[in-house]
Amino acid sequence: GENVEQHPSTLSVQEGDSAVIKCTYSDSASNYFPWYKQELGKRPQLIIDIRSNVGEKKDQRIAVTLNKTAKHFSLHITETQPEDSAVYFCAATLGGSQGNLIFGKGTKLSVKP
C-alpha cells in the first residue's frame, strides 16, 4: 500500500540551531502535505502545510519545501527554541481521497537549552 517514510526518528539540536526533518511519499497522486506537532500529552496540531502547486512555504521560523518529482518534502525549523521540543509528523493525502491522510512515523525533536 501507499506509505510515507520519515527521517530521522529522533533529532537533538542545540537551542538556536536549525532542524530539518525529511519525508518521502509513494502515492504520486498526493497533493496536500501537512505537518503536525504533538507535544507530550497533547493533541497533534497543524503547524504548516503545502499543496502540490507550490514548491516552498514559510511561516516565521518554519518552512516546508516540496519536490513533487522526487516525491519528497521537508520541514525546516530555524533558530530552534526549547518549546519546539515535540514529536513532528509529516503526512500526505491518499491519492484522490477527500483528505484521508497517510502519516510518517514521527520525529522526536529535542532542543537543548
Add this chain to the structure above:
Amino acid sequence: EAGVTQFPSHSVIEKGQTVTLRCDPISGHDNLYWYRRVMGKEIKFLLHFVKESKQDESGMPNNRFLAERTGGTYSTLKVQPAELEDSGVYFCASSISGTRGEQFFGPGTRLTVL
C-alpha cells in the same frame, strides 16, 4: 470555539470486553476522521465520514470495529470484542466541507487492552 473533543481520555479493559469511544467534532465540520496510533508506529487512517455517511472505511482493521455518526454530529467507535493488538491511541479529527481542508485533531483516547 470549542475544539474536537473525545471521551474517554483513557480506557483500560480486559481482552474480550467491549469499549465505545466517542468523538465530538467542531460544530459545522462535515468531515470526521478516525485514526489510530499503535505504540511507536505511525498514525494510521481508519475511516472517514462525510456528515452521517461513511465515505471511506478502508482503514478499519476488521469487523470487530464499528463506527457510527448519528445525524452527522458526534461519532462513536465501538470495539467488540477487544483484542490485545487493539491497544493504542485513537484520534478523531474533523474538517470543514470540501476536500483537503485542515484537519483538527482531538486529544485522543488511550486504549489499553489487558
